[in-house]
Amino acid sequence: MSAPPKDEPHSGGSHTPDWRTHRPTPVLPPPEPRAPPVDDWSWRAPRVDFEPAPPGAAPDAVAALRARWLALNREGDGVFWSLDSWEEILRRAGALAILERETVRRELVALFAARLPPLAESKGHPRPEILAVLGRLEEEFDLTRPPAGSKRPSPNLSGLADWLNAVATTREVSRRRALGSAAYRSESGIPLIPQEDRAVVLGTRELIEDYDYLWRHRRRRWRPIGRIAWRATIVPSVVSANLDAPRLAGLVLALDFATLVLAGVVLRALDLDRPFWDHPWRHGAEAALPVAVFLAARLTAIFLWPRFAIQSAVRRVRRADLAGLALPAARKAVLSRRFGDRWWVRPLVISGGLMDLMALGAALGVFGAMMGPPK
Numbered sequence: 001m002s003a004p005p006k007d008e009p010h011s012g013g014s015h016t017p018d019w020r021t022h023r024p025t026p027v028l029p030p031p032e033p034r035a036p037p038v039d040d041w042s043w044r045a046p047r048v049d050f051e052p053a054p055p056g057a058a059p060d061a062v063a064a065l066r067a068r069w070l071a072l073n074r075e076g077d078g079v080f081w082s083l084d085s086w087e088e089i090l091r092r093a094g095a096l097a098i099l100e101r102e103t104v105r106r107e108l109v110a111l112f113a114a115r116l117p118p119l120a121e122s123k124g125h126p127r128p129e130i131l132a133v134l135g136r137l138e139e140e141f142d143l144t145r146p147p148a149g150s151k152r153p154s155p156n157l158s159g160l161a162d163w164l165n166a167v168a169t170t171r172e173v174s175r176r177r178a179l180g181s182a183a184y185r186s187e188s189g190i191p192l193i194p195q196e197d198r199a200v201v202l203g204t205r206e207l208i209e210d211y212d213y214l215w216r217h218r219r220r221r222w223r224p225i226g227r228i229a230w231r232a233t234i235v236p237s238v239v240s241a242n243l244d245a246p247r248l249a250g251l252v253l254a255l256d257f258a259t260l261v262l263a264g265v266v267l268r269a270l271d272l273d274r275p276f277w278d279h280p281w282r283h284g285a286e287a288a289l290p291v292a293v294f295l296a297a298r299l300t301a302i303f304l305w306p307r308f309a310i311q312s313a314v315r316r317v318r319r320a321d322l323a324g325l326a327l328p329a330a331r332k333a334v335l336s337r338r339f340g341d342r343w344w345v346r347p348l349v350i351s352g353g354l355m356d357l358m359a360l361g362a363a364l365g366v367f368g369a370m371m372g373p374p375k
Helices: 061-073 083-093 098-115 128-140 155-184 195-202 205-217 225-234 236-242 246-271 282-303 305-322 328-335 345-371
Strands: none
Touching (some): 083 128, 155 305, 195 328, 236 246, 236 282, 246 305, 282 305
């Protein structure tokens, strides 16, 4: 076979022309000029421009209140500590929003902390107008709460904290005065002494322990009784006086006097020779009554001193409340006025001790006469 011609295409040997060699070249039109992009924010709400306040217009609420209390701060104490002067300011401040109330609260706390006098200068008798203003301020704002973002109050506000404590104690005293005797007894019948007054009004460690045990177990404790048993057996009225139980001391003195009278009657009867006293049981019948009264005086002083001492403490607390004394500096003079600190107690204790010793001698005489041989 002969060789194929040179111009024959290699794609299958066909003499048909290739279409790819005759396709037209596309001609693109020149690009049209475009306008630059425009920042279209028409979808947003139109911005509102606040008009400036006219010269004669009133400022905002916080600024108006600030101007009022700053003007009030320039006045004297008689005007500044008047509740009527602050009532309108506190009423308007209570209607503010939360953030504005916090701003007003912070500025008022700083203002009062700088204006308040030291509480120690009142010597236990704070001015009632200051307590009234601070009480109204405490009702409107929680002044004892630390500032926002802080867990502790500022150290320069300790004076204000002392005054706020005085406000709280004054209100508590007023509440107890309004309730009367019901405020000094619990629902279970236990005498009620305020917690802040117990250490001062009870005084002795034994009585404080007895009162705490009484509240925990609702019954009398017996441990402190053994500490005074031997003393109360000899001089019960003196022990009762020293344990701040004046009524118990008076009761013991009455029993000692009864012991002396009955012992004298019995000793006189033993010396008489009458048919009635010739019975075999005459010694026991004659000696039983004075000895019983003698033992009753001693047992009363031993077992009942906590009850009488606690009742005496409650009476002193009530006297301090009725006098309107709220601060510890003023209440201490009434609460810690022990029975043994009064001017007439020393002669009473001396005479009571002599009466106790005489009753003890009379009881021993009756006992000896009863144990002696009959006539």
